[in-house]
Amino acid sequence: MQSFRARFRQFAEIIAAALFAAMFAAFLVQVFARYILNNPISWTQELVLILYIWIVFWCAAFLLRERDHITFDMAFEALPPGARRRLAIVLSGIIAIAFVVGLPGTIDYVMFMKIEKSPVLRIRFDLLYSIFAVFLVAVIVDAVIRIKRLMGPSWNEELSARQDID
Known part of the structure; x- marks a missing residue:
């Protein structure tokens, strides 16, 4: 699985x-x-x-890691590891649920935008903004994977891996 993730990340970097x-x-x-x-x-x-x-949403979907985001996590870091684990599960679940709830409406609106075209290049807007739906799906998948890892036996590694700096 790691080799697939590494190859996909390399593919995303090339794109x-x-x-x-x-x-x-x-x-x-x-x-x-x-x-x-x-x-x-x-x-x-x-x-x-x-x-x-496309660059903004492509990179946010496939290349930007959680530790790359600017966060205000002093309260989170002050908690003991078990409480951080539970809070991370809850917050990842909230993100996943919010994006799942928003996904059908987003896809519907993006598909609706096929009636509009860009003014100069005449590219349909549904094609132009389809990357946003891809971004939403990637965030959902990432949140679900994070919850799975946090519920597993090596959950402490998942919490510390998100904080390590390359």
Whole structure:
């Protein structure tokens, strides 16, 4: 299982790097056209915006770990390990439940957006914003996996792994 996770993470990093490279290339074309040719083009601006949205949600879904988030956890850290475990289970459960409740409405709205297209590139909005539904599913899966690990025999490792700095 670890090798699958490592390979998937590497795949997600490659996709994120490709998205960023495409965004940077479009930005360079935009700067060149605007300031060198004195002829701004609008498709680059829209493409940069679309790619930025995809990068943010792609990385948040597959690359950003919990310990990478900025947290205010002094109260959590002050608790004994058993209480931290229970609180982590409850909070992960709340996150999973909230995202599961929001998932059908989100998917419905994203699918509804197929009637709209981006102004310049004419890409359907359901395709543009489908990454948000992917993000929601990834957060749900991560929360469920965390609860499973916290309920297992090596729950203390799960709590400490979330705090370790690379």
